[in-house]
Amino acid sequence: MKNVSNRKFIFIMTLLLIMSIVSISIILNGNNNSKTIFAVENSNNIIIPKPLSYKKGEGKFILTKDAKIYVKGNNEQETEEISKIAEFIKEKLKISTGFELNIIKGEEGKKGGIYLTTIGSDKNQGNEGYKIITTSENVKIIAYKPEGISRGIQTLRQLLPPSIEKNTVVKDVEWSLPVVTIEDKPEYAYRGLMIDVARHFFTVDEIKRQIDYAAQYKINKVHLHLSDDQGWRLEIKKYPDLTTIGGSTEVGGGKGGYYTQEQFKDLVKYASERYVEIVPEFDMPGHSNAALASYGFLNKDGKKKPLYTGTDVGFSSLMTDSEKTYEFIDDVINEVSQISPSKYIHIGGDEADKTKKSDYDYFVGRVSKIAQKYGKTPIGWDPIDTSPEIDSSVILQNWKDSNKAAREKNMKMIISIAQKAYLDMKYNERTPYGLSWAGYIPVETAYKWDPIDYAPKELVLGIEAPLWTETISDTKAMDYMIYPRLLGYGEIGWTPKANRDWNEYKIRLEKHGERMKNQGINYYNDSSIWKDTKSN
Template sequence: MKKSGESTWKVMALMLMMVLALTPMIAVITVMTSEGGIVQTAFMSDRTANNIIPKPLSYEAGKGKFILNKNTSIYVKGNNEEETEELVKVAEFLREKLSPATGYELKVIKGENTAKGNIILTTVGGEENQGTEGYKMVTDPSGVTITAFKPEGIFRGVQTLRQSLPADIDKSTIVKGVEWSIPAATIVDKPEYSYRGLMIDVARHFFTVDEVKRQIDLAAQYKINKVHLHLSDDQGWRLEIKKYPDLTLIGGSTEVGGGPGGYYTQEQFKDIVDYAAKRYVEIIPEFDMPGHTNAALASYGFLNPDGQKKPLYTGTKVGFSTFMTDSEKTYNFIDDVIKEVSEISPSKYIHIGGDEADSTPKEGYDYFVGRVAKIAQKYGKEPIGWDPIETSPEITSDVILQNWRDSNSAAVEKKMKIITSNASKAYLDMKYNKDTPYGLDWAGLIPVETAYNWDPTDFAPKELVLGLEAPLWTEFIEDQDQMDYMIYPRLPGYAEIGWTPKASRDWEEYKVRLKGQGSRLENEGVNYYKDPEIWGSTN
C-alpha cells in the first residue's frame, strides 16, 4: 500500500500543478502523504512572477538572485558626455531612494563596470525600437544592467529595479536583517501609450509645493509621466502672473469653504517643474476658461461687462461664470497670461479648459476656444481642452481633446488626438463605494476593480488615443491624507492601463500584484484605501 499511496500523492500533486498553471493566482497547496505527513508547496504562475506595476511587457525569470550590499556601486555610461551626465542624475536619484533603508552610501561611477556585484545604467547598446521610455533590465547573481535608448528609459527601468527589491526598501530609516536581493530575470519593457497622467485640482483646495512634489514622486514610481495642474477655477487662481498681481492677491486668497487658499510664485512653479523633470514627469498647466473663471473675474473689473469685480466664490456650483467672448480686453488678458506661463513652463502643452461653460452662448464659446487655441499656438504650445471643445468649428486636429464624457464624435471625425479621462472610470474624486468618507458619486462609484477594468480604446479609436489621465477634483478633498486615499490604490491601475497592452492585463492576476504594493505604500506613508477584496476585511 505504501507504493500505491506514494503514487497517488504524486498524481494528485501533478494534477494540482497543472491546474495552477492555468490560473493567475498564487496558491499554497496542502497535500496529505500516505504516512499522514503534510507537504505544503507554493506555486506561482508565470503571469504572477513578480509584483511589478505596471506589468512589464516581457518578464523571463532566471536562476539565482543579485544581492545589494555596502560595496555595490552604480556605474553609468552614455553615448556621449552629455548623456553620461544625465545618467549620473538618474543614478543619484536611485542612490537617494536606496540609501535610507539600507544605510549604504552607494558610489556613482562614470565609465565601464570592471567588477561583479554592481548596478550598471547605460544607453550604450540601447536600441531605437525601445523608444524614449523603453528599457531592458538583466539581473543575475553578478549584478544588474539596465540598458535603454534614452536616459528616460533608464529612469523607467530604475522604477522596476526599486519594485524588485523587498518592500522594506521604501522605509525612511535603516532596516536591519533584510537581504536586499533582486530575483534573476530578463525584463524587456516599453509603454503602450506616451501620455500617462495624473491631474491635481489645486484651485478648489490649495496644496503646497511640498504636497505636490510628494504626489509627483509617488506617481513617478508607477511610470506616470504627466502631472496636470488645474491652476484656476471659480474658487481660486493659483499661479502668479506678474502683469496681473491681483489674480493671486485677490483671486488666490480663498478656496472652497472659505479657507485661506494660496498660490505658487513663478519661482515656486519652476521649482515644481524642475523637481518633476528629474523624475521625467512633465508638468502641464491649466487655466480653465471661458467658464470656471470667477476667481479672475473677482480680481479684475475690466474682465466683466459692467467693469466691476465679481464677489469671491467659495461654494461648489459650476457653470455660472464666463469670460466676455466678444471683448478684446479678454483676449489681451489671455495673451498676456499665456505668454508669461509659456516663459516658465517647458511643457509643449498648455491646457485651456473649455468645460461646463454653461453661461457662455454657443456661438461665443465656439469663437472663444478657437481663438484661445491660436494664442497658445502662437507661443509654441499644443493646446489641450476638455470636451465639448471639439464641437467648435474653430477647433481643428492640431488641438488635443481631453475627453471626460462619452461623446467625442466630432473629435473622431476631425482626427484629433484624444486623452481619455472618462468620468465613470477615471475620476479619482468618485467614491469607491457608498461608505467612502470623501469625494462624490455623480459619475458613479469607482471601485478599484472598475478603475482597472477598462481601456482607452473603449472610448476612442486606438490610432487617435494619445493616452489617459486620472483627474482628482478637490471640491471635497481638503488635505494630503484625503488626497492619498482617493488616488491610491487606483492610480497604479491607471498607470498599468497606460503602460501595459490590453491583451496582457487581467484583473485576477493584477490584484495579486497590487496586494504586494500595499506594504510599499505603507512604508512610504501613503494613506491608501485598503480594499477588502484585495487586502482582506480585517485591514
C-alpha cells in the same frame, strides 16, 4: 508488486499536481494558451505596471554597502544625464539601507554593482522603454534614452524588498533582487494625474510628494488645474491681483494660496528629474470667477465680481467679444510659456453654461491659436471639439464620452471618462471624501476598462485620472482618493490590454499595500484586496 503500486501512486499524484497548476493558471489568466504561457513566465512578477516580458531565472543578486553604480552613455552629455538618475536612486536606496553607494562615470558595470547605460540599446524601445538584466553578480539597466533608464529604476525599486520604501535605516534585511530579465515599454505616451489646486490649494511640497508617488507607477504627466471660480494659483507678474485677490481663498473660505513663478519653476524642475511633465491649465471661458473677481476690466460692467467659495459650476464667463479679454489671455499664456517647458497648455473649455455656443466656438478657437503662437499644443475638455474653429492641432481631453466631432476631425484624445477615471468619485457609499454624481468607482471598476472602449486606438494619446478637490482639503484625503486606484490607471496607460487581467492584477496590488504603507501613503484599504482589513 508493492514497488509498482508506489510508482503508480507517485505518477498519479504528480499528474494531479500538474493539472492543478494548469487549472490555477487558466483561472487567473483566462482560457487562452498564450496568456497561460505568459503567466508561467511571470509567476513571481509583482511589478506594477505589469512589464511586457518578465522571465525569472535561478538565484538572486544581493546589494551590499560596497556596491557601486556605474553609468555610461553614448556621449559625455548622455553620461551626465544618466548620472543624475544614478544620484536619484542612490539617495532613495540610502534612506533605508544606509549604504553610501559610489557613482562611477564612464565605466562598464563591475561585479556586485548596478550598471545604467544607453550603450547597446534598441531604438525600438523608444524614449521610455528599458531592459533589466539581473544576475547573481550584477544588475544592468539598458535603455535607448536616459528617460527609459529612469523608468527602469522605478521597476528596480519594486524588485527589492518592501522595506526599501521605509524612511529610516532598516537592519537585518537582505537587500536582494531576483535573477530576472525584464523587457518593457509603454502602450501610450501620455499617462497623467490631474490635481485641482484651485478649489483647494496644495503647497509645493505637497505636490512634490504626489509627483514622487505617481512617478513610481510610471505616470509621466502631472496636470495642474491652476484656475477656477474659487482660486487663481499661479503668479502672473503683469496681473498681480490674480493671486493677491483671486488666490486669497478656496472652497469653504479657507486662506487659499498660490505659487510664485520661482516656486513653479522649482516644481517643474523637481518633476523633470523624475521625467514627469507638469501641464498647466487655466480654465476658460467658464470656471473663471477668480479672474473676474481680480480685475474689473474682464467684466461688462467694469466691476470686480465677488469672490466665490462654493462648489456650483457653470455660472461664470469671460467676455468672448472683448479684445481686452484676448489681450489678457495672451499676456497670461506668454508669461506661463516662459516658465513652463511643457509642450502643452490646457485651456479648459468645459461647463461654459453662460456662454452662447457661437461665442464659445469663436473663443476656444481664438485661444487655441494664442497658445500655438507661443509654441504650445492646446488641450481642452469636451465639448471643445465641437467648435468649427478647432482642428486636429488641438487635443481633446474627453470626460463625457462625447467625442464624435473629435473622431471626425482626427483629433488626438486623452481619455478621462468621469465614470471610470475621476479620482474624486467615492469608492462606495461609506467613502468619507469625494462625490458620487458620476457614480461610485471601486478599485475593480477603476481597473477594468481601456481607452479603446471610448476612442479608436490611433486617436488615443493616453489616459489621465483627474482629482477634483471640492471635498479634498488635505494630503490625507488626497492620498485616500488617489491610492490605490492610480496604480491601476498607471497600468492601463502602460500595459497592453491583452496582458491585463483583474484577478492577476489584484494579486500584485495586494503586495503593494506594504510598500504604500512604508511610504506613509494613506491609501484606501479595500477589504476585497487586503483580506485582513475591514472595508472603509
